[in-house]
Amino acid sequence: MSEENKNPITDAIESTKGGHFYKEIMKDFRIKESLHGCLNCGTCVANCPAAAFYDYSPREVCQMIIEGDEETIEEYMKGKIWNCAQCYSCKYRCPKENSAADIVMAMREIAVREGLAAEALAGYTRIAKLVLTRGNQLAPDMLSPDAFPDWGPRMIELSSKKMEMREELFEGFPGMNVVDRAWAAEDYTIYEMQKIWEESGALEKVGTVFPFLVDIVQDDMDDKKDEMEARIQEKKAKLEASKK
Amino acid sequence: MSNGTSLSYEINDVKTGINHAKGMNYHVHDIRAEMKKLEEEGEIKIGHIIGPYKEEEVMYGIKKKVPLDMHYQHKSCGQCANLPGVPRSNFYYRDKLGIKYYNDMQQTSCTAWNYHASGLGNLVQLASVAARNWHRAYEEGYNFTIHCVTSFGNYLEMRHLLVGNKELRDSVKKVLASLGRELVIPEEIVHDSEIAYALRDKILEAADPKRIEGINGLRAVEHYGCHFFKQVSDDIIGGKRPIVVGGLASHLGVKMEEYSKWFMCCGFGFRHILVNREFTRSAQNIKLKAIKQEVDPDMILVNCTGCGTTFDKTQWIQKAVGEDYHYPVVFYSQLAALALGAHPFKEAGLNFHVTPVEPLLDKMGIAYN
Numbered sequence: 369m370s371e372e373n374k375n376p377i378t379d380a381i382e383s384t385k386g387g388h389f390y391k392e393i394m395k396d397f398r399i400k401e402s403l404h405g406c407l408n409c410g411t412c413v414a415n416c417p418a419a420a421f422y423d424y425s426p427r428e429v430c431q432m433i434i435e436g437d438e439e440t441i442e443e444y445m446k447g448k449i450w451n452c453a454q455c456y457s458c459k460y461r462c463p464k465e466n467s468a469a470d471i472v473m474a475m476r477e478i479a480v481r482e483g484l485a486a487e488a489l490a491g492y493t494r495i496a497k498l499v500l501t502r503g504n505q506l507a508p509d510m511l512s513p514d515a516f517p518d519w520g521p522r523m524i525e526l527s528s529k530k531m532e533m534r535e536e537l538f539e540g541f542p543g544m545n546v547v548d549r550a551w552a553a554e555d556y557t558i559y560e561m562q563k564i565w566e567e568s569g570a571l572e573k574v575g576t577v578f579p580f581l582v583d584i585v586q587d588d589m590d591d592k593k594d595e596m597e598a599r600i601q602e603k604k605a606k607l608e609a610s611k612k
Numbered sequence: 613m614s615n616g617t618s619l620s621y622e623i624n625d626v627k628t629g630i631n632h633a634k635g636m637n638y639h640v641h642d643i644r645a646e647m648k649k650l651e652e653e654g655e656i657k658i659g660h661i662i663g664p665y666k667e668e669e670v671m672y673g674i675k676k677k678v679p680l681d682m683h684y685q686h687k688s689c690g691q692c693a694n695l696p697g698v699p700r701s702n703f704y705y706r707d708k709l710g711i712k713y714y715n716d717m718q719q720t721s722c723t724a725w726n727y728h729a730s731g732l733g734n735l736v737q738l739a740s741v742a743a744r745n746w747h748r749a750y751e752e753g754y755n756f757t758i759h760c761v762t763s764f765g766n767y768l769e770m771r772h773l774l775v776g777n778k779e780l781r782d783s784v785k786k787v788l789a790s791l792g793r794e795l796v797i798p799e800e801i802v803h804d805s806e807i808a809y810a811l812r813d814k815i816l817e818a819a820d821p822k823r824i825e826g827i828n829g830l831r832a833v834e835h836y837g838c839h840f841f842k843q844v845s846d847d848i849i850g851g852k853r854p855i856v857v858g859g860l861a862s863h864l865g866v867k868m869e870e871y872s873k874w875f876m877c878c879g880f881g882f883r884h885i886l887v888n889r890e891f892t893r894s895a896q897n898i899k900l901k902a903i904k905q906e907v908d909p910d911m912i913l914v915n916c917t918g919c920g921t922t923f924d925k926t927q928w929i930q931k932a933v934g935e936d937y938h939y940p941v942v943f944y945s946q947l948a949a950l951a952l953g954a955h956p957f958k959e960a961g962l963n964f965h966v967t968p969v970e971p972l973l974d975k976m977g978i979a980y981n
């Protein structure tokens with residue numbers, strides 16, 4: 369893939385079709401790589417686990433973008449995109465190398481940005497908070513059996529003794545036996561993660577779904593700012609010196 | 613087939629041959645050549661392989677260099693929190709083989725699980741998180757290696773997007789500069805299961821003969837994470853259909869069996885495992901039924917955090933639809949650790965799995981109490 373690479377199919381669609389969501393979707397540069405015309409062959413559907421259980425179709429995803437069909441696009445934006453398992457089976461099998469998976473991903477980003485994701489992300493607060501305050505996505509203390517009753521009786525047994533078991537398992541491996549994050553990521557590391565979210569505009573986006581979380585992150589960053597920024601300055605100076 | 617040596621090579625040769633047949637629309641996309649060009653132009657730096665490596669074939673016969681020493685351990689948050697026996701086994705087989713590794717507390721999660729599940733974040737954020745972790749390995753002088761399949765697929769994709777899109781590259785460089793870091797893309801994006809596969813001869817050589825005796829003849833099916841081979845499918849050892857887990861296992865004497873639903877997603881779905889588990893259970897129902905009817909193996913071998921979790925945690929509930937499944941879920945590296953003599957609980961952490969592993973260990977003649 370070179371940077372000048374033009375995709376005649378998506379370019380042609382772009383110039384003729386309208387609709388708000390459609391225009392937003394077409395701004396994502398991944399779309400050009402994800403659509404190369406569609407045979408309507410249904411290979412993607414036959415391999416799609418979401419199509420097996422939901423009113424959802426990767427063929428339709430590709431077709432609605434090619435057609436610029438705003439009505440169907442809206443239906444997907446307002447709910448159906450959340451059915452996709454992001455397994456990329458469609459991309460792997462499509463004879464035209466289309467990727468409904470990537471189109472859906474671009475659409476999920478837009479859904480969050482435009483405030484359409486509140487329902488889909490209900491129940492997601494803990495993960496988002498962990499990412500932004502611990503630099504990890506998962507922690508041993510999140511796997512409480514009451515949240516996963518369908519995981520069976522061994523899960524209950526496990527949760528009562530898992531900290532002792534972890535201590536035994538990770539003896540001699542410092543930083544590995546922690547409760548509130550997957551490993552003992554340092555404060556400085558967490559600050560770097562937070563800064564990436566801030567600088568990239570991603571934190572602002574989080575605010576459309578979880579405004580309180582943005583406050584938590586910003587307070588957390590403010591608390592350690594001086595010390596952390598001093599360390600970053602040292603790093604910058606070292607990097608500059610290494611370039612000379 | 614006493615230790616499976618000849619069999620594993622046969623299987624791999626056949627699969628590799630098929631995988632390299634080109635599909636109708638394939639354009640050869642040599643990411644390595646494009647990276648080299650960008651390096652020459654001063655656009656990016658490449659974190660070159662340090663120390664010895666082994667070449668293995670990916671699609672179109674392109675060679676992937678698998679580093680054999682100096683491994684930066686990009687850990688999996690899902691494994692560390694939920695299946696901690698996996699990172700422990702990854703450390704264990706390296707200790708046994710004398711491989712130097714670095715377990716970094718300045719590593720972050722890749723955040724790709726979050727991204728695919730929720731759409732929170734954006735590409736600049738995702739690629740910057742990737743590049744910050746890459747830079748950690750570079751500044752410490754280690755080869756970047758990855759425990760998690762979600763991270764692996766994400767890093768393959770981030771490399772692809774960063775190489776192909778200058779706008780994204782410039783944005784990421786700006787974010788990195790604000791941290792006093794620079795864009796250094798690893799020469800190779802390597803998953804730990806690819807490394808264990810490349811080390812198969814050494815693992816077999818160093819293995820405890822009694823353990824190999826116990827492994828020999830066990831019947832297994834394999835399941836690969838979708839983000840291992842479907843997200844970016846042209847840079848996986850073996851070509852389009854992965855071989856590394858079955859290749860390592862058969863090398864150690866396991867009899868690998870095929871089942872019709874091997875390709876199907878496990879049902880993890882990133883968000884479904886949290887908020888739509890009826891989907892997860894339904895997908896598992898299809899997979900497990902095929903596994904039982906067609907093979908009824910001693911274990912299910914995996915290389916992916918999400919799939920390992922899903923297979924392990926979703927068998928018990930199938931009782932609700934009248935099914936009784938009991939297939940121990942074992943990661944490639946837990947198998948390697950067992951072969952090398954690890955204690956199944958204290959060193960391979962198999963006691964963290966909820967589908968009982970004890971019957972398998974009994975069959976292998978390994979004591980666990």
Ligand code: SF4
Pocket residue numbers: 405406407408409410411412413426427430461462463464465466
């Ligand atoms: S597999 Fe590809 S070409 Fe066939 S219907 Fe799906 S998107 Fe269209």
Ligand code: SF4
Pocket residue numbers: 412415416417418419425426451452453454455456457458459468469472
């Ligand atoms: S990525 Fe989504 S659309 Fe594609 S096959 Fe998987 S579930 Fe279906």
